[in-house]
Amino acid sequence: MARTSSDIALKTREADEASPGPKSRLDLFKFVPFRLNRLAAEVSSALAVEYQERHGLDIPAWRVIATLGFRNDACSAQYISQCTRTHKSTISRAVTALLHDGLIERVENETDRREFRLRLTKKGRALYEELFPQLLRREDEILACLSAQERKQLSALLGKIEESLDLIQTSEEADAKQAY
Amino acid sequence: MARTSSDIALKTREADEASPGPKSRLDLFKFVPFRLNRLAAEVSSALAVEYQERHGLDIPAWRVIATLGFRNDACSAQYISQCTRTHKSTISRAVTALLHDGLIERVENETDRREFRLRLTKKGRALYEELFPQLLRREDEILACLSAQERKQLSALLGKIEESLDLIQTSEEADAKQAY
DNA sequence: GCTAAATAGTTTCACGTGCAACTATTTTGG
DNA sequence: CCAAAATAGTTGCACGTGAAACTATTTAGC
Numbered sequence: 001m002a003r004t005s006s007d008i009a010l011k012t013r014e015a016d017e018a019s020p021g022p023k024s025r026l027d028l029f030k031f032v033p034f035r036l037n038r039l040a041a042e043v044s045s046a047l048a049v050e051y052q053e054r055h056g057l058d059i060p061a062w063r064v065i066a067t068l069g070f071r072n073d074a075c076s077a078q079y080i081s082q083c084t085r086t087h088k089s090t091i092s093r094a095v096t097a098l099l100h101d102g103l104i105e106r107v108e109n110e111t112d113r114r115e116f117r118l119r120l121t122k123k124g125r126a127l128y129e130e131l132f133p134q135l136l137r138r139e140d141e142i143l144a145c146l147s148a149q150e151r152k153q154l155s156a157l158l159g160k161i162e163e164s165l166d167l168i169q170t171s172e173e174a175d176a177k178q179a180y
Numbered sequence: 181m182a183r184t185s186s187d188i189a190l191k192t193r194e195a196d197e198a199s200p201g202p203k204s205r206l207d208l209f210k211f212v213p214f215r216l217n218r219l220a221a222e223v224s225s226a227l228a229v230e231y232q233e234r235h236g237l238d239i240p241a242w243r244v245i246a247t248l249g250f251r252n253d254a255c256s257a258q259y260i261s262q263c264t265r266t267h268k269s270t271i272s273r274a275v276t277a278l279l280h281d282g283l284i285e286r287v288e289n290e291t292d293r294r295e296f297r298l299r300l301t302k303k304g305r306a307l308y309e310e311l312f313p314q315l316l317r318r319e320d321e322i323l324a325c326l327s328a329q330e331r332k333q334l335s336a337l338l339g340k341i342e343e344s345l346d347l348i349q350t351s352e353e354a355d356a357k358q359a360y
Numbered sequence: 361g362c363t364a365a366a367t368a369g370t371t372t373c374a375c376g377t378g379c380a381a382c383t384a385t386t387t388t389g390g
Numbered sequence: 391c392c393a394a395a396a397t398a399g400t401t402g403c404a405c406g407t408g409a410a411a412c413t414a415t416t417t418a419g420c
Binding site: 025026029031034038041042043044047069070083084132135142144146158160162 | 205206207208209210211212213214215216217218219220221222223224226227239243246247249250263264265312315316318319322323324325326330333334335337338340341342343344345
Binding site for chain 2: 367368369370371
């Protein structure tokens with residue numbers, strides 16, 4: 001209490017988009033990169049309750065489960081890494097843990113013995129089926145402050161930025177970029 | 181190449197918002213928390229070039245600089261921690277480094293000797309003045325894919341979510357929540 | 361006024377992550 | 391075919407971060 005500077009405005013909204021002129025400062029609270037970072041961190045921790053506390057999964061593990069659960073056929077660690085934009089070593093460790101827990105299994109690829117195809121086990125599938133509705137519910141809670149139309153807007157806007165940053169890749173494109 | 185499953189659709193946009201009915205899967209690429217995470221990470225690394233490579237600052241240090249630069253008067257580490265939503269130990273380490281580099285200085289608070297008031301040095305101010313236009317330019321590049329109106333929309337939508345998640349706090353409110 | 365609780369800030373510790381090096385396998389090119 | 395480059399996946403290492411413990415100081419309660 002008694003912070004003498006308490007009255008400094010911290011409100012974010014209604015950026016002064018009108019004047020791109022000679023700003024002599026940067027308001028962190030209107031700075032989109034900062035806002036995205038903060039928002040993502042907050043949303044993540046809100047979701048963590050579901051997969052972490054309730055199911056013992058961390059984010060990378062959940063991404064593996066989610067990718068395998070969404071697709072029917074088995075796919076490689078590489079593929080998961082690329083399309084979730086998660087570093088391959090991170091995926092590798094998550095895969096090791098999930099194998100150990102019997103949530104996924106891997107099938108040797110006869111034609112290329114470097115790569116393994118991964119798929120959910122029965123147990124893994126069951127977890128996926130239980131988990132994803134809970135996560136969708138959380139997402140819903142988070143977006144409850146938006147109308148249906150606003151949600152559509154948000155989705156479209158994010159899509160545009162993603163596209164412009166090349167975050168949306170076809171598998172072909174993903175093949176081109178290694179690193180991940 | 182020759183990924184047999186290459187043709188699986190990875191496109192994100194145009195979520196099937198219409199049917200909130202019995203989905204039996206979760207498409208990670210339509211899942212807003214995932215998208216926010218990925219987007220924030222990507223945007224961060226795009227900006228990192230500016231403050232990291234060109235000025236040797238990391239994100240926490242930049243947040244300290246930005247907060248002090250935006251405000252005229254000196255403020256406490258606590259304050260910076262709360263309003264940037266960055267853990268206090270992280271801010272503490274950033275402050276130590278910035279003090280060492282002579283970018284900020286601290287003034288003893290006579291009425292409360294536990295707390296220090298922080299402010300930019302001349303050198304720090306100069307860095308701020310040089311850095312923030314570059315960052316705004318980057319932000320501009322990233323949002324270049326959006327029209328002026330879309331940017332306004334995005335800002336408003338983020339604002340609503342932030343508000344609903346209680347991310348926008350007056351200092352008063354911030355005082356209530358500790359932890360940070 | 362003295363003890364207990366609260367607060368600002370620092371530091372130690374454990375842990376997750378990215379990078380780079382490594383192994384094993386496959387592909388390419390001469 | 392064989393050597394060199396490329397690729398899938400793993401692992402060692404360094405580093406940044408959050409939680410919790412800690413120091414110093416202030417406030418609250420009796």
